[in-house]
Amino acid sequence: MELVRGLHNLSPDHAGCVLTIGKFDGVHKGHQAVLLNLREKAKQLKLPAVVMVFEPQPEEVFTPQSAPARLTTLRDKIELLTAQGIERLVVVRFNAAFASQSPETFIHDLLVDKLGVKFLVVGDDFRFGKQRTGDFSMLEQAGKAQGFDVVSTASFRLADCRISSTAIREALHNSDFELAADMLGRPFVFTGKVIHGEKKGRTIGFPTANMRMNRCSTPLKGVFAVRVQVNGDTYKGVANIGQRPTLNGERMQLEVHIFNFNASLYGQVIRVIPEAKIRPEKKFASFDALKKQIVLDACEAQTLLASM
Structure with a gap:
């Protein structure tokens, strides 16, 4: 074209x-x-x-x-x-x-x-x-x-x-990813280039690939069980889409932790496919409280993805 x-x-x-x-x-x-x-x-x-x-x-x-x-x-x-x-x-x-x-x-x-x-x-x-x-x-x-x-x-x-x-955005808002995929003719996906973040996730054993949301707004916010496509291979993971209020974040971005994956992805284009919503994004009282929740989110994502 x-x-x-x-x-x-x-x-x-x-x-x-x-x-x-x-x-x-x-x-x-x-x-x-x-x-x-x-x-x-x-x-x-x-x-x-x-x-x-x-x-x-x-x-x-x-x-x-x-x-x-x-x-x-x-x-x-x-x-x-x-x-x-x-x-x-x-x-x-x-x-x-x-x-x-x-x-x-x-x-x-x-x-x-x-x-x-x-x-x-x-x-x-x-x-x-x-x-x-x-x-x-x-x-x-x-x-x-x-x-x-x-x-x-x-x-x-x-x-x-x-x-x-509009109907697809509503389906995504309701976390009805199957209906959204049926209307789209394919799964809904976030595509973008991996950028450098603050690298706080790796200090607690959850390194993330970060993608900036270059949109006025995003159709999804919160924590999700996801599949991630990297160079033709598909992995499971857990992603947060939002502004990271606990860390006083200001810009909208997607952070995804890919299970059992250690390679560097900086500068590469990846595709993140939401499969199930785990919870809304929220501000925790401390970074330690956030760390505990991330462990729970990762466990729930693995359980949800294993059942799909």
């Missing part, structure tokens, strides 16, 4: 496509149905199937404190869209300047001039342009005038499809 980062990297060679615009957060089964139909339409028209996403997502710019937790990072999204057979991903830098352009400019300059769209798939609630004044009806009218078709993602989804990113 070709990745186009930023509108300045679009060239005349990119004109002519079948396009869908959306968040595609999670690239779940509902999204996959849309993408399958998009590919079929692209094949009929002998044009590339193209996805456009905004980065960061609009809510993360305008209302960061209430923006929904992401199910997938951009890295994950690229990998998943590639697996769906999408030929090109256009990542538009979303900021105040981009949001302030008129809807007419968005249609004429981007969709028509730069992308040469021939078939467009968007949600019927899609809004764009200054003060979100552009809507589905405006796109339909522009399509008739400029020679491209516009359809709603609803017509491209599975029949009676109730899958949504």
Whole structure:
């Protein structure tokens, strides 16, 4: 899949496509149905199937404190869209300047001039342009005038499809990982690069691989029994996702202790799959109290994972 980062990297060679615009957060089964139909339409028209996403997502710019937790990072999204057979991903830098352009400019300059769209798939609630004044009806009218078709993602989804990113976040909040996996078409996973931490875990026999949560918020917080994928191998472990209140932590991160694993993982990308929630994150009266709880958490994680 070709990745186009930023509108300045679009060239005349990119004109002519079948396009869908959306968040595609999670690239779940509902999204996959849309993408399958998009590919079929692209094949009929002998044009590339193209996805456009905004980065960061609009809510993360305008209302960061209430923006929904992401199910997938951009890295994950690229990998998943590639697996769906999408030929090109256009990542538009979303900021105040981009949001302030008129809807007419968005249609004429981007969709028509730069992308040469021939078939467009968007949600019927899609809004764009200054003060979100552009809507589905405006796109339909522009399509008739400029020679491209516009359809709603609803017509491209599975029949009676109730899958949504919101429903998946709710399933994760309820620790229903089986339901979340069913809607996603795969287990929910945290993917990231291992960074250096404060190394306090190793002083009590529980060294951790630390992953920074580069998201406005995370769909999961607390202590979990997990499986960890490292270089194609899968291990069992216990993970804390949160801000480590006992240690006065401020940034959101994931810390995972991998059972029976001693190799260094710094700088490597790992995948952490939550299997069961053990408890919420809490602040303990002392580091000694935290140490005792970590031992109990590890024992419970091993018991839960052994039963799965």
